[in-house]
Amino acid sequence: MDLQTRILIVDDDEGIRSLIGEFLGKHGYDAKTAADPMAMRELLAAEPFDLIVLDVMMPREDGLTALRQLGPDAPPVIMLSAVGNDVDRIVGLEMGADDYLAKPCNPRELLARIRSVLRRRAGAPRQVMAPTEGSPLRIAEIDSGDCLYFSGWRMDLGLRLLFDASNAVISLSDGEFRLLRAFAEHPRRVLTRDQLLDWSRGEDSDHYDRAIDVQLSRLRRKLTEGENGSDIIRTVRNEGYLFVPAVNTTATPG
16 A cells, blocks of 8 residues: 555544544555544645545534535545434535445445545546636646547546536536436436446445435536536436437537
């Protein structure tokens, strides 16, 4: 394991911080800890980290509030919560968390989730994932060469970015990007929720049935805001969802 892979553990419980930190250290990670979100922000400002393990239930400032305040350059986040119900999972994922784990958790499961998130994040230039509102990034010169095109949109699979017709980057969470990819790779056919779960969540993630509904709603809203986006994903009653446009691997004129 690369010793430069740096994990920040944020939890008000000193015992949990020490336990997770020592466990990750034994597996080759450079783990540091913070007792609250304020200490987390101070460490993030002082040095880079590759991933944050963030507890939800903390006094004064909870983990969800801290997650909301993280900027676009922040590393991926795995949330931990002693509550662990579906609503908390959905809220955490909707707010941008990359994964969610209920406490008490098996350290080996947390290690597996960390490795999974880091694999998914490998090569993704996070600094361009979330343009500031009102000032969308336009980086047409960036292209990995592995793209899908539909209805004026460009989906770069290598960079894991979505561009609208004006080459502005559309901010998508990891879950939203994987869901859109599942649709774009299976266009013009009705897909069931189970198929979308399998293709968008992957074998190494839990199947959050209700979370995919949140991601689908957010994805549709973002696509609707673009040109020709009003009917890209159509609901087929009692069957599933249909990705309407044709998908090409090369840009089409006009």
